[in-house]
Amino acid sequence: MSATTAPLAEARPTTAVQAVLADLERFPEIEVRHPSEHTLDYLHDAATRGARAGATAGPAVALPSTAEQVQRIVRIAAAHGVAIVPRGAGTGLSGGALATGGQLVVSTERLDRIMEVSPLDEVAVVEPGVLNAALNAHVAQWGLFYAPDPASYEISTIGGNIATNAGGLRCAKYGVTRESILALDVVLPDGELISIGHRSIKGVTGLDLVSLFVGSEGILGIVVRATVRLRPIPVARRTVTAFFDSTEAGASALAAITRSPVRPAVIEFLDERTLVNIDLHRTTALRARGASLLLIELDGYGIDEQFADLRDALEAVGGTVTAEGADDGDELWALRRGGRGLDDKTWFAGGDIAVPKSRIPEIYAALPGLEARFGVEIGSVAHAGDGNLHPIVTKPIPPGADPASPPAELHEAADELVRLALALGGTVSGEHGIGTVKRELAALELSPRSRDAQLAVKAAFDPFELLNPGKAL
Numbered sequence: 052m053s054a055t056t057a058p059l060a061e062a063r064p065t066t067a068v069q070a071v072l073a074d075l076e077r078f079p080e081i082e083v084r085h086p087s088e089h090t091l092d093y094l095h096d097a098a099t100r101g102a103r104a105g106a107t108a109g110p111a112v113a114l115p116s117t118a119e120q121v122q123r124i125v126r127i128a129a130a131h132g133v134a135i136v137p138r139g140a141g142t143g144l145s146g147g148a149l150a151t152g153g154q155l156v157v158s159t160e161r162l163d164r165i166m167e168v169s170p171l172d173e174v175a176v177v178e179p180g181v182l183n184a185a186l187n188a189h190v191a192q193w194g195l196f197y198a199p200d201p202a203s204y205e206i207s208t209i210g211g212n213i214a215t216n217a218g219g220l221r222c223a224k225y226g227v228t229r230e231s232i233l234a235l236d237v238v239l240p241d242g243e244l245i246s247i248g249h250r251s252i253k254g255v256t257g258l259d260l261v262s263l264f265v266g267s268e269g270i271l272g273i274v275v276r277a278t279v280r281l282r283p284i285p286v287a288r289r290t291v292t293a294f295f296d297s298t299e300a301g302a303s304a305l306a307a308i309t310r311s312p313v314r315p316a317v318i319e320f321l322d323e324r325t326l327v328n329i330d331l332h333r334t335t336a337l338r339a340r341g342a343s344l345l346l347i348e349l350d351g352y353g354i355d356e357q358f359a360d361l362r363d364a365l366e367a368v369g370g371t372v373t374a375e376g377a378d379d380g381d382e383l384w385a386l387r388r389g390g391r392g393l394d395d396k397t398w399f400a401g402g403d404i405a406v407p408k409s410r411i412p413e414i415y416a417a418l419p420g421l422e423a424r425f426g427v428e429i430g431s432v433a434h435a436g437d438g439n440l441h442p443i444v445t446k447p448i449p450p451g452a453d454p455a456s457p458p459a460e461l462h463e464a465a466d467e468l469v470r471l472a473l474a475l476g477g478t479v480s481g482e483h484g485i486g487t488v489k490r491e492l493a494a495l496e497l498s499p500r501s502r503d504a505q506l507a508v509k510a511a512f513d514p515f516e517l518l519n520p521g522k523a524l
């Protein structure tokens with residue numbers, strides 16, 4: 052199967068779902084939405100919008116506002132053998148929140164309270180439906196921030212970030228979501244509520260179930276509360292651009308940063324195709340400044356010293372290095388987060404691979420050959436500081452062609468990139484997860500023994516496959 056297609060969801064409700072809805076009516080405090088055209092948005096995530104095609108109704112949705120309500124919903128659904136799809140904001144890019152009419156979506160959108168902020172412990176306790184940006188806006192009054200920052204930070208939830216072990220731009224310095232989660236309250240598929248982890252920074256009692264649940268894509272339990280790590284807002288931040296004469300030169304320059312003593316908070320790489328696309332669709336002239344761009348954020352003390360070392364390292368390998376003013380810096384970050392300049396005249400297949408960061412140049416070096424072989428164009432941005440690339444394979448839609456039917460070579464090229472990442476010691480998915488869209492590709496990476504062990508873990512928590520079946524494994 053290709054990296055970006057997903058099975059169509061069957062949207063018709065079953066009698067078992069109707070029985071669940073009837074039981075839930077006894078608890079008016081639990082908001083419930085019956086299958087209808089008004090629940091169509093709950094049918095899919097950002098990667099699986101195709102599931103809407105031909106569907107006239109979405110799935111049944113429960114919107115609990117307390118952990119106890121989540122327990123009740125899960126118990127009622129289990130009693131009727133109805134599978135549950137946990138859902139945050141539905142911004143996922145792997146089909147993890149894809150639902151069918153025979154399932155019940157449990158949305159965390161009403162579980163949106165920040166329960167506690169402890170500046171002295173540097174933690175916050177939050178419900179899963181809190182938006183990433185809302186948490187940061189709230190904790191700023193104590194001079195603190197929550198580090199994981201997927202580009203979707205304004206629209207995705209902490210619960211979804213936890214379930215996908217979301218990455219983002221600042222991972223280069225502060226790590227992915229897993230590095231910022233200390234403890235979780237989770238409702239298991241039988242309705243039991245367990246608390247795992249600890250509020251202390253350290254703690255090694257027993258197996259590390261928090262790490263297991265982070266990134267488990269909603270197949271083991273529903274996260275209803277999280278204790279997350281906060282950090283002091285850096286005393287200074289500076290945006291630095293380094294433009295290069297070619298994509299190859301920019302990709303190779305990453306090693307110069309690694310060899311230097313500087314550890315930027317963010318290192319993003321935009322290749323020539325990406326710069327050209329952004330210029331085409333925005334009022335920018337990035338390509339005029341160079342053929343590729345390392346977009347970097349420095350933070351913390353000694354920012355001038357950091358900048359001097361970074362500039363020396365990048366100029367030595369041909370970079371044109373500039374410390375951007377605050378406004379220009381903000382605009383560049385908005386451009387980077389804001390998309391790649393794709394429009395509805397283009398077929399595209401997105402990717403999310405990761406390789407050891409020293410191998411990034413080899414991925415870029417392979418792109419022209421893949422373009423020629425498959426008759427497509429491939430541009431790629433990279434969270435270069437941690438080796439995570441988002442190649443996007445495109446082809447113009449000819450007049451009269453069906454926009455919803457991209458040619459097979461689009462996905463073949465994307466799948467080939469996954470194989471290349473694996474050959475370079477990398478992985479099928481850097482941060483978006485496996486969901487439904489990458490299950491077959493995941494089998495290329497996981498050994499049978501490792502996959503069996505993971506299925507056994509799933510069975511230990513969810514023997515009747517009631518939680519997000521058909522996802523992740």
Ligand SMILES: Cc1cc2nc3c(=O)[nH]c(=O)nc-3n(C[C@H](O)[C@H](O)[C@H](O)COP(=O)(O)OP(=O)(O)OC[C@H]3O[C@@H](n4cnc5c(N)ncnc54)[C@H](O)[C@@H]3O)c2cc1C
Pocket residue numbers: 096097136137138139140141142143144146147148159179200201202203206207208209210211212213214215216217218219220268269270272273274275482483519522
């Ligand atoms: C424009 C855009 C930019 C993006 N940029 C990034 C990026 O830089 N880095 C990155 O990692 N991702 C990125 N993403 C992908 C997506 O935003 C993340 O995967 C995000 O973590 C999903 O959060 P969500 O609240 O939308 O979760 P959903 O899409 O609703 O769900 C995602 C998965 O989590 C499960 N889930 C949700 N809530 C819970 C819960 N409380 N308990 C258990 N399971 C749960 C769901 O079942 C599903 O499997 C981007 C997406 C978009 C659209």
